Amino acid sequence: MSSAVTEQIRKEYGAVHAALPASVIEPARRAEAIERLCAQGLPATREENWRYTNLRVLEHARFAPVETQSQAVPPLPEALPGFVRYVFVDGLLRSGAAGSHPGLTVRSLRTPGPSSSAAWGPCPDVPEARLALLNEAFATDALLIEAHANAAPAAIELVFAASAGAQAGASYPRVHVVLEAGAELTVLERHMGAPETASLVNSAVRADVGENAHLTHYRLQQCAPRTAWFDTLTAQLAAQARYHLLTVGTGALTARSTVHVRLAGAGAELALSAAALADRQQSHDMYALSEHVAPNTRTTETFRGIASGRARVAFNGKIAVRERAGGSDSRQSLRGLLDGPEAEVDLRPQLEIYTDEIRCSHGATAGKLDQNMLFYLLSRGIAPQTAQHLLKWAFLEDVVARIECAELRRQIERDLASQMSAAATLKELL
Amino acid sequence: MLKIENLHATVDGKEILKGLELEVPAGEVHAVMGPNGSGKSTLAYVLAGRPGYAVTAGRISFQGQDLLALSPEERARAGVFLGFQYPVEIPGVNNVYLLKAAINAARKQRGEPEVDAFEFLTLVREKMRLMRMDESMLSRGVNEGFSGGEKKRNEILQMLVLEPRLAVLDETDSGLDIDALKIVAHGVNTLRAPQRSLVLVTHYQRLLEHIVPDRVHVLVNGRIVRSGDRTLALELERRGYDWLIGEAA
Numbered sequence: 171m172s173s174a175v176t177e178q179i180r181k182e183y184g185a186v187h188a189a190l191p192a193s194v195i196e197p198a199r200r201a202e203a204i205e206r207l208c209a210q211g212l213p214a215t216r217e218e219n220w221r222y223t224n225l226r227v228l229e230h231a232r233f234a235p236v237e238t239q240s241q242a243v244p245p246l247p248e249a250l251p252g253f254v255r256y257v258f259v260d261g262l263l264r265s266g267a268a269g270s271h272p273g274l275t276v277r278s279l280r281t282p283g284p285s286s287s288a289a290w291g292p293c294p295d296v297p298e299a300r301l302a303l304l305n306e307a308f309a310t311d312a313l314l315i316e317a318h319a320n321a322a323p324a325a326i327e328l329v330f331a332a333s334a335g336a337q338a339g340a341s342y343p344r345v346h347v348v349l350e351a352g353a354e355l356t357v358l359e360r361h362m363g364a365p366e367t368a369s370l371v372n373s374a375v376r377a378d379v380g381e382n383a384h385l386t387h388y389r390l391q392q393c394a395p396r397t398a399w400f401d402t403l404t405a406q407l408a409a410q411a412r413y414h415l416l417t418v419g420t421g422a423l424t425a426r427s428t429v430h431v432r433l434a435g436a437g438a439e440l441a442l443s444a445a446a447l448a449d450r451q452q453s454h455d456m457y458a459l460s461e462h463v464a465p466n467t468r469t470t471e472t473f474r475g476i477a478s479g480r481a482r483v484a485f486n487g488k489i490a491v492r493e494r495a496g497g498s499d500s501r502q503s504l505r506g507l508l509d510g511p512e513a514e515v516d517l518r519p520q521l522e523i524y525t526d527e528i529r530c531s532h533g534a535t536a537g538k539l540d541q542n543m544l545f546y547l548l549s550r551g552i553a554p555q556t557a558q559h560l561l562k563w564a565f566l567e568d569v570v571a572r573i574e575c576a577e578l579r580r581q582i583e584r585d586l587a588s589q590m591s592a593a594a595t596l597k598e599l600l
Numbered sequence: 601m602l603k604i605e606n607l608h609a610t611v612d613g614k615e616i617l618k619g620l621e622l623e624v625p626a627g628e629v630h631a632v633m634g635p636n637g638s639g640k641s642t643l644a645y646v647l648a649g650r651p652g653y654a655v656t657a658g659r660i661s662f663q664g665q666d667l668l669a670l671s672p673e674e675r676a677r678a679g680v681f682l683g684f685q686y687p688v689e690i691p692g693v694n695n696v697y698l699l700k701a702a703i704n705a706a707r708k709q710r711g712e713p714e715v716d717a718f719e720f721l722t723l724v725r726e727k728m729r730l731m732r733m734d735e736s737m738l739s740r741g742v743n744e745g746f747s748g749g750e751k752k753r754n755e756i757l758q759m760l761v762l763e764p765r766l767a768v769l770d771e772t773d774s775g776l777d778i779d780a781l782k783i784v785a786h787g788v789n790t791l792r793a794p795q796r797s798l799v800l801v802t803h804y805q806r807l808l809e810h811i812v813p814d815r816v817h818v819l820v821n822g823r824i825v826r827s828g829d830r831t832l833a834l835e836l837e838r839r840g841y842d843w844l845i846g847e848a849a
Binding site for chain 2: 540541542543545546547548549550551552553554556560561563564565566567568571
């Protein structure tokens with residue numbers, strides 16, 4: 171399929187490229203991204219790291235960015251205390267106090283401004299990052315967030331909403347988060363859309379976490395049921411940097427997230443926690459590469475996924491420990507829950523080790539609801555359906571309980587309960 | 601209260617209970633003792649309705665109702681409580697939620713409104729003091745990270761809060777040190793009442809020093825082979841089970 175689709179991409183790019191903002195990405199770089207993408211071809215399911223992604227949706231996609239800005243924005247979730255909110259509609263910044271908060275610079279690159287020292291270089295030349303090339307070619311806006319050295323902790327919420335008019339094309343959320351040395355920042359990223367929207371969202375996010383800096387990054391994928399959501403996240407961690415990445419995916423028809431974190435400085439730490447809840451025909455796929463480059467680096471990875479109906483949930487977690495990464499430590503705990511005879515869960519823990527004196531542990535299990543737990547709840551008078559909801563809930567709590575912001579955790583718990591159609595039975599927990 | 605007639609039950613196709621007869625009148629405490637593999641836990645699970653424990657013949661009547669016609673949750677709501685030998689850990693579901701959900705399930709069955717939040721907490725706190733449990737345990741996952749003794753105390757706590765009509769305690773004494781055993785026994789004793797029956801499934805006489813039974817039954821090879829008063833338990837302590845196994849064969 172790839173060549174026909176890449177031709178389509180090239181054609182659509184040809185039609186719109188003159189109108190794409192140069193301040194977001196320079197024209198030459200956009201052209202180069204298109205060339206690289208066409209030369210490499212789009213990902214295909216015959217490739218090992220794309221096996222479980224529903225790539226067919228790309229065959230019928232419109233790639234040019236959505237032109238008209240519809241007014242029909244889905245209702246936004248309740249604002250969280252302490253978070254400064256920025257709302258993007260179909261990839262364009264719609265509202266949000268652009269400018270400076272204490273210790274923080276946030277600006278949309280669509281408006282030409284002073285050049286920043288924080289440069290987002292071209293996409294790394296790795297096959298998993300090809301969809302980021304597509305973002306690089308078509309992006310219509312980009313948000314640059316800089317947390318300055320040793321500034322007080324801050325929190326930012328980014329809402330990416332697809333409008334009802336988004337069917338006409340794609341949107342390309344693009345964010346660059348830079349933490350200077352010692353900075354502390356929480357970024358909450360929500361992807362959502364108007365209910366009947368069948369759009370293509372292809373986001374690219376980059377995080378540079380400086381020495382001793384601490385980035386907490388929550389990502390919620392709550393797109394409309396017919397959305398195809400693709401995402402490439404790359405992060406680079408300096409010495410003693412801490413990156414806490416927590417993702418919860420419940421929406422979209424097809425969701426694929428590609429994460430590449432480079433632990434480049436000694437003592438850097440990544441805590442990656444991901445939860446996926448898929449039902450009906452949904453397909454949720456995540457590929458996460460944690461690359462230990464420097465000594466004494468640490469990865470803790472937790473994945474919990476539930477597939478119901480005919481859904482498929484996949485998590486491919488690769489931990490690579492390079493030659494100079496002695497003393498590093500990695501732990502993986504991947505668990506999948508099959509809720510129905512036609513559901514599918516694919517878990518792949520992978521380790522690639524090029525040095526000695528490291529510690530790596532991993533566990534991956536996929537199975538049905540624990541019958542002993544279920545009977546225990548029934549024996550206390552709890553109705554079978556409630557008991558099942560409770561156990562599914564408890565399964566995801568391994569991830570959700572790690573959300574430090576209590577209001578956010580409650581929002582997510584409510585969303586999970588409503589996705590499970592269990593809001594009534596679990597109301598005491600919400 | 602409970603009447604079991606000619607009960608036959610299989611697990612994985614193997615017959616474990618082979619014509620068991622047992623009657624427990626209201627207000628009485630009965631101990632079911634027996635060697636390993638005699639069918640004690642199977643009896644407890646059959647009473648609670650555990651899937652995989654198939655009743656192939658016989659009847660169980662509970663307060664005049666056909667117990668076998670009820671699902672596990674219906675039995676619980678009707679007032680049957682099983683204290684597990686090995687209570688499971690359910691991380692992510694906290695103890696207080698489970699207690700409240702269990703109480704409300706039974707109230708709903710009786711057509712009563714949901715328990716008042718204040719009343720509920722007062723009740724739970726009182727019972728926790730009785731079981732010498734720390735209140736912080738309420739917000740923890742069900743049995744999560746509990747020691748063996750704490751799990752057993754938690755079982756009794758649930759029983760005290762739910763106030764069942766019939767409590768079946770499966771080896772509640774196993775894994776308890778002497779102090780914990782006394783606490784558990786005290787908890788159980790507070791629940792003795794004319795309208796309530798208790799079945800204690802146990803290996804050892806030790807528990808019966810603290811919870812004095814009205815009747816003692818010996819289960820060997822799937823049948824009650826002997827019944828008597830509490831002195832039977834003392835005799836078993838002295839002589840072991842071999843002489844009864846010989847008689848049963």
